[in-house]
Amino acid sequence: MSEDIKKFMYVNRRAPHGTIYAWESLEVVLIGAAFDQDVSVAFFDDGVYQLLKNQDTSDIETKNFSPTYAALGDYDVTKLYVEQESLEERGLTIDDLMDLKWEDEDEDWAEKDSIRVVSRAELSSVLDQQDVIFSF
Amino acid sequence: MSILHTVNKSPFEKSSVGSCLAHALEGSSILFYEDAVYAVLKGASIEPLVAGFDGVKLYALGADLKARGITDDKMIDGIEIVDYAGFVDLSAEHDKVQAWV
Numbered sequence: 001m002s003e004d005i006k007k008f009m010y011v012n013r014r015a016p017h018g019t020i021y022a023w024e025s026l027e028v029v030l031i032g033a034a035f036d037q038d039v040s041v042a043f044f045d046d047g048v049y050q051l052l053k054n055q056d057t058s059d060i061e062t063k064n065f066s067p068t069y070a071a072l073g074d075y076d077v078t079k080l081y082v083e084q085e086s087l088e089e090r091g092l093t094i095d096d097l098m099d100l101k102w103e104d105e106d107e108d109w110a111e112k113d114s115i116r117v118v119s120r121a122e123l124s125s126v127l128d129q130q131d132v133i134f135s136f
Numbered sequence: 137m138s139i140l141h142t143v144n145k146s147p148f149e150k151s152s153v154g155s156c157l158a159h160a161l162e163g164s165s166i167l168f169y170e171d172a173v174y175a176v177l178k179g180a181s182i183e184p185l186v187a188g189f190d191g192v193k194l195y196a197l198g199a200d201l202k203a204r205g206i207t208d209d210k211m212i213d214g215i216e217i218v219d220y221a222g223f224v225d226l227s228a229e230h231d232k233v234q235a236w237v
Contacts, residue, residue, distance in 0.1 A: 015146050017203050018171035046146050049174060052205035059199035066205075090148065091179025096210075 006131040007038045012047035014136060016066065017057065022050045023065050025136035030068075032134075033075035040130070041072070042123060044083035047136075048090060051082065051097040051115070066098070073102030078114050085120045138163050140230035144170035144237065147182050152236040154185065162191035167218070167226060169197035173204060176211045187212050197223060 010029050016022035029041060043051060055066040072080070080100060087093060100114040118126065127133065141160055147153035153168075153175045160166055168175050173196050175186050186194070198217045201207075208217075218226065227233055 015149070015171050015174065015204070017200075018144070018146065046149050046171075046174075049204065054205040054207060055203060056205075057203040060203045062203070064203075089181045090174065091177045091181075091183065091210075096205075 005036065005038055007040070007129060008032060009127060009130040009133045010039070010041045011127075011133060011135045012041065012043045012050055013045040015046040015049040016055070017060065017062060021136045022047070023063070025134075026065055026068055028134065028136075029072065029077060030075060033072075033077055039077050040079040040081060040126065041077060042081045042083070042127065044081075044086045044120075044123060046086075048082055048086045048092060048097075051080075051100070052092075053096060053098050069098060070100055073100065073114055076102075078102040078112070079116065080114045081123055081126055082115055082117050083120055083123050084117050087117070137231045138165070138229075140164070140226050140233045141166045142233060142235045143168055143172040143175070144235075146171040147175045147180075153182070156234075156236040157185050157189075160189075160192050165193040165195060165226060165230060167195040167197065167223065168215075169200050169223070173197065173200045173206060176201070176215050177206060178210055178212050183212060187214070195222070195226065 012025050014021040057064040094117055101111045102114050103109040141156050143152050143156050145152040176196050194215045195218050196215050198219050
């Protein structure tokens with residue numbers, strides 16, 4: 001079956017909460033995780049806001065889906081690409097983002113970082129290597 | 137005539153915040169809410185635009201800041217946080233509201 005594995009990329013370019021795009025993307029990523037494909041998720045432009053720490057939607061009375069990003073590792077979604085230039089334009093650094101980890105079963109369940117901060121050029125190259133791109 | 141400008145779109149996705157800042161006159165106020173609250177983040181490329189105001193009062197809606205993880209320490213100085221009741225008060229205090237939708 002290994003020849004059937006495709007590289008799936010989910011592209012997130014929208015801020016959370018103001019529109020439904022971010023949450024919809026997260027739902028599709030989780031559903032897609034059931035199909036055993038090689039999944040990556042990219043966060044750039046306003047999409048980097050999705051990963052900010054300390055999001056609490058209790059006062060706007062919408063579902064707070066931001067804790068769900070921490071569960072992606074358990075679904076073997078372990079490659080979260082975040083674009084450096086998008087962070088910088090918005091006054092953000094990796095320290096402003098949630099500390100997302102996954103456990104590598106091939107290395108005695110060692111904890112590893114899910115977030116990979118990459119340059120715009122590197123991200124373009126990662127996008128170029130994909131078989132399928134889903135845009136949100 | 138004093139105007140309350142309200143903006144709810146991300147400054148990086150739409151031109152609403154930029155256009156609002158360019159048109160706001162002395163004596164008016166600007167309230168950032170929903171995705172426009174990202175305009176108040178310190179260190180962003182648009183900070184000089186947002187912070188460079190004399191005579192225009194800037195506000196941001198607290199519930200939308202909290203939802204997006206924007207804590208006080210990450211905000212440009214001088215922006216006042218209001219709650220929903222404060223939003224209503226601002227609307228009542230100004231002669232009219234211009235919504236930059």
